[in-house]
Amino acid sequence: MESKSSKPKYPRIVVEPPGPKARKVIEKDHRYIMQSFARWYPLVVERAEDYVVYDVDGNMYIDLNSGLGVLNVGSSNPLVVEAAAKQLRKLIHYSLTDFYYEEAVALAEKLVEIAPVEKPAKVFFTNSGAESIEASIKVSRYSTRRQYIIAFLGAFHGRTMGAVSLTASKPVQRLGFSPLLPSIIHAPYPYPYRCPFAVDDPRQCADMVIGYIEEWIFGKLVDPSEVAAFVFEPIQGEGGYIVPPDNFFPELEKLARRYGILLVSDEVQAGFCRTGRWFAIEHWGVKPDVIATAKAIADGLPLGAVVGNERVMSIRPGGHASTFGGNPVAAVAATAVIEYIKREKLCERAERLGEKVLKRLRDAMEETKMIGDVRGKGLMIGVELVRDRETKEPASEELGTVLMRLFKRGYLVIGAGVSTIRIAPPLTIDEEALMNAVEAIIDEVKRIERKEPLDYYT
Ligand SMILES: Cc1ncc(COP(=O)(O)O)c(C=O)c1O
Known part of the structure; x- marks a missing residue:
């Protein structure tokens, strides 16, 4: 399956999330739903199409977690x-x-x-x-x-x-x-x-x-x-x-x-x-x-x-x-x-795109010392963040900040384990959109390493 040029390549953030409508939903969620979940960030989803997710305030995100490993063939296929x-x-x-x-x-x-x-x-x-x-x-x-x-x-x-x-x-x-x-x-x-x-x-x-x-x-x-x-x-x-x-x-x-x-x-x-x-x-x-x-x-x-x-x-x-x-x-x-x-031969597509993403992330280990390990198969890819490559001290707080920053930029990525970024987009994701998202991840890891302030918009 080849990427079609009409598909979104980048997210579009029109109001800093959580926007006013999102905040209302979250307030009620806290009032009426048992809070036994550990959510990564305040995303309130309105609709989704393939690998693109829209929130209730009109922001558009690129999905790198497939609604927790579910939307392999894209949302509302x-x-x-x-x-x-x-x-x-x-x-x-x-x-x-x-x-x-x-x-x-x-x-x-x-x-x-x-x-x-x-x-x-x-x-x-x-x-x-x-x-x-x-x-x-x-x-x-x-x-x-x-x-x-x-x-x-x-x-x-x-x-x-x-x-x-x-x-x-x-x-x-x-x-x-x-x-x-x-x-x-x-x-x-x-x-x-x-x-x-x-x-x-x-x-x-x-x-x-x-x-x-x-x-x-x-x-x-x-x-x-x-x-x-x-x-x-x-x-x-x-x-x-x-x-x-x-x-x-x-x-x-x-x-x-x-x-x-x-x-x-x-x-x-x-x-x-x-x-x-x-x-x-x-x-x-x-x-x-x-x-x-x-x-x-x-x-x-x-x-x-x-x-x-x-x-x-x-x-x-x-x-x-x-x-x-x-x-x-x-x-x-x-x-x-x-x-x-x-x-659509999605097994083969996952393998091909996965190799490309793995290579880019492994190359990025030259650009930042915070990436301790890159691993995965197909489009199930983990990027383990560490404070120091020698001691392998997990960068767990930094992981939370990277994911929050990515969210504010319009990329939906969550973590796994103690300090690992998990990359698991729909297998249908547009190739360019995927690689742009991978660049955003690398960019945010580098910003954390440089201890840059939380300026969410680029
Ligand atoms: C490997 C594995 N097994 C089982 C489960 C449980 O699935 P469910 O949340 O549908 O009960 C999960 C959920 O994340 C999982 O990742």
Whole structure:
């Protein structure tokens, strides 16, 4: 898909956000909505089209976060809107838990076709990422009749009680909610830039993690015959857009196969071509038993899905269900998403644009010492900010300021981990608009380094 010259290349700020209308909405939000969210900046969205977002005061922004990793095919993608609108008039709901309809079956068939799991495979529909993780925990325990799950430090799998028991990226996500699900063990994640073990290279970091699981978890804590699954993000998202070393997943797969442990790849954020493959685990040629997905699957309509080998997807009738799971409107939207991605070759586009962005950001490491690490695959890119490259002290306050400044300039970018800028635009983004946004990011990092005052407009 080539960029069309009529598309916006730059944002347009007409009133410093939050403008008067935005402030009114925010005031009411604070009055009526539980404030359990940690928002990055006061954006009040009115509408969005593809990669362009408009606020209630008439400002126009360039979207680099896809409404939190959801709008891979662009906001209100015409193919999706048309399919969903038609379906709204035809059949809005008739629960799959008790009845049948074609829209869900058609989507399930497509998901089985694209998921890199062993066939024959089956699908379970959910309404969110956390629910896909809940279902993954249940199918893993049920099919193996084992109770332990091994997850990884730094992971984010959602916030329902089961999912949050696997989540381990910030203590506040668990604070005050214990006791959580029992029989969950966390292993370190091989984070090449900050390996939890003293090592010389990233591959060694992965070896140390595998060794830790074998020697310390299996050797001291739990017999592997009691472990149902490894649940992992192929690229840690909320934890900091962390790409593990290339030997990690192949080694984890060997370990899993040796002990009959299932591999559950949480592709909620990394799936649907975000990383240049339908599912991120494909980068390492590893075949998981289960894939958990949500977010981008239906371009913003609430839907999630678990796809797994049929031996695993074997919960008996009555054992698991959800009234809205596989809603027909969301299902046709998801089918349209898959069709659009194929038609426009968005996996290939994400890979090509991602390489260009990565190269520019790596070159920028010559221009500023505040960029400690640049990593990613496709259009899932992390830029880790540090105060000092030697000590790698995280520049977390600076991250907040950079993101706020970018917002005031009209670029919607959020953070991940302690001090990482996350770049995850719609895969449809105009190439020039994307590169302009990347320049704005580099520019703001350099301004912070020079300790320039907060002059938002350029
Ligand atoms: C990797 C991953 N898993 C699960 C979730 C939870 O998804 P949801 O917010 O739809 O419950 C998220 C959300 O950010 C995620 O990034």
